[in-house]
Amino acid sequence: MDYKAYACILLTAAIVIIGMAVPTTVQAKGEVYTDRQGLAIKGYDPVAYHKQGRPIEGSPDYELVWKGAKWRFANASHRDLFEADPERYAPRYGGYCAWAVSQGYTASVDPVNAWRIVAGKLYLNYSVAIKKRWEADIPGNIKRADANWPGVLK
Numbered sequence: 001m002d003y004k005a006y007a008c009i010l011l012t013a014a015i016v017i018i019g020m021a022v023p024t025t026v027q028a029k030g031e032v033y034t035d036r037q038g039l040a041i042k043g044y045d046p047v048a049y050h051k052q053g054r055p056i057e058g059s060p061d062y063e064l065v066w067k068g069a070k071w072r073f074a075n076a077s078h079r080d081l082f083e084a085d086p087e088r089y090a091p092r093y094g095g096y097c098a099w100a101v102s103q104g105y106t107a108s109v110d111p112v113n114a115w116r117i118v119a120g121k122l123y124l125n126y127s128v129a130i131k132k133r134w135e136a137d138i139p140g141n142i143k144r145a146d147a148n149w150p151g152v153l154k
Contacts, residue, residue, distance in 0.1 A: 038069060040071045046071065046073075046122060047073060050120075053117075058074055059073065059075075062076055071090075089122070096108075097126040099126065101152055102140075123142075
């Protein structure tokens with residue numbers, strides 16, 4: 001292979017690598033936090049927190065799509081309750097960490113260990129430690145998060 005052909009291949013490879021490393025557009029986050037499978041609340045049943053007072057894994061047999069996310073439920077009854085009134089059962093701030101939203105950013109959540117129902121609304125947090133920070137001033141954190149939502153998605 002001659003020098004010019006080799007240089008051309010190297011230049012092309014460099015352009016491709018740089019193109020993959022530099023984003024061409026900044027995309028807004030989804031209105032609902034989802035995992036890599038597109039599941040809201042990492043597949044946990046949002047109605048169970050309200051009805052059973054604990055997280056219960058949902059089943060792919062009882063799944064529906066709302067706001068671009070797949071929501072799973074433990075049974076058909078829970079799915080139907082959610083479908084009839086999703087705002088009542090869905091976690092606040094699209095299932096993003098309530099503490100993070102109160103601080104002006106978004107973060108994932110631990111739906112098993114870091115959640116709380118306040119005034120009939122489900123709030124999720126990133127971890128147990130972050131949940132403790134959030135619980136130190138629940139009214140203030142809710143007020144700040146409400147003011148930041150949905151602007152933190154941009």
